[in-house]
Amino acid sequence: MDWQRRDVLKAGGGLGLAGVLVALGVISPEQALAAGNRAIFEAGSLDAVFAALGTGKPPDSADIVISAPDVAENGALVSIGVASRLPATEQIVILVDRNPNVVAASFSVPPGTLPDIQTRVKMAESSPVHALVRADGKFHMARRDVRVTIGGCAG
Amino acid sequence: MTNPTRIRAVARDGVTEVRVLMSHVMETGRRKDPVGNLVPAHFITGVAVRHNDRLVLAAEFGPSVSANPYLLFRFNGAEKGERLSVSWVDSRGESRSDEVQIA
Numbered sequence: 001m002d003w004q005r006r007d008v009l010k011a012g013g014g015l016g017l018a019g020v021l022v023a024l025g026v027i028s029p030e031q032a033l034a035a036g037n038r039a040i041f042e043a044g045s046l047d048a049v050f051a052a053l054g055t056g057k058p059p060d061s062a063d064i065v066i067s068a069p070d071v072a073e074n075g076a077l078v079s080i081g082v083a084s085r086l087p088a089t090e091q092i093v094i095l096v097d098r099n100p101n102v103v104a105a106s107f108s109v110p111p112g113t114l115p116d117i118q119t120r121v122k123m124a125e126s127s128p129v130h131a132l133v134r135a136d137g138k139f140h141m142a143r144r145d146v147r148v149t150i151g152g153c154a155g
Numbered sequence: 156m157t158n159p160t161r162i163r164a165v166a167r168d169g170v171t172e173v174r175v176l177m178s179h180v181m182e183t184g185r186r187k188d189p190v191g192n193l194v195p196a197h198f199i200t201g202v203a204v205r206h207n208d209r210l211v212l213a214a215e216f217g218p219s220v221s222a223n224p225y226l227l228f229r230f231n232g233a234e235k236g237e238r239l240s241v242s243w244v245d246s247r248g249e250s251r252s253d254e255v256q257i258a
Binding site: 079102 | 183185212221222230231
């Protein structure tokens with residue numbers, strides 16, 4: 001096992017996702033490392049996420065557009081889209097500040113894929129939603145506030 | 156046992172739009188069942204979407220992603236008739252892969 005695989009498997013931490021994906025041949029060790037280790041999913045606050053990503057607080061960018069309802073009727077299903085106009089966008093991370101699990105998802109955007117992704121997340125309560133975008137090696141951030149009438153984490 | 160992922164991929168003018176609906180409970184591990192026991196965490200942790208053998212999207216999920224995870228995204232360079240596959244792995248090590256032809 002070359003050192004990259006070993007590092008990726010160690011960096012997988014928590015559930016060892018990166019290691020599992022590498023082992024399955026789903027992603028390369030490079031992609032696993034680039035996508036960040038599983039530690040971001042353990043983070044309970046924005047500062048912890050930044051620390052896990054190895055960045056300081058990223059600057060705000062008007063080139064990141066978050067699509068989300070102003071008011072979500074069902075916190076179990078909140079449609080969130082992130083579109084980045086930043087050149088060389090490589091990674092998009094969606095955060096729900098007031099969720100117990102702050103990081104909802106992290107996307108690796110290979111060349112040829114548009115940095116414009118939609119998904120659905122659970123929101124425990126009304127909360128800011130942050131999008132972190134890594135473009136050309138540097139992180140940028142945007143925020144949108146979403147109100148939730150019925151919280152969606154406890155089922 | 157895993158359930159099929161629904162995939163719709165349509166190519167137009169060189170851009171393929173992909174809609175994915177995975178079938179998964181995405182338990183956070185914080186929910187209580189009717190008798191008050193915590194339902195253990197069980198959620199998709201990783202997703203890979205491929206056009207032929209080229210990775211077009213990789214995602215890592217936490218339990219905050221909604222049950223039956225949904226994705227919508229676009230990528231360049233594919234044509235009608237080519238293959239698109241969606242693979243996922245979850246926190247229990249279960250996995251599945253589904254494939255469609257781009258329309």
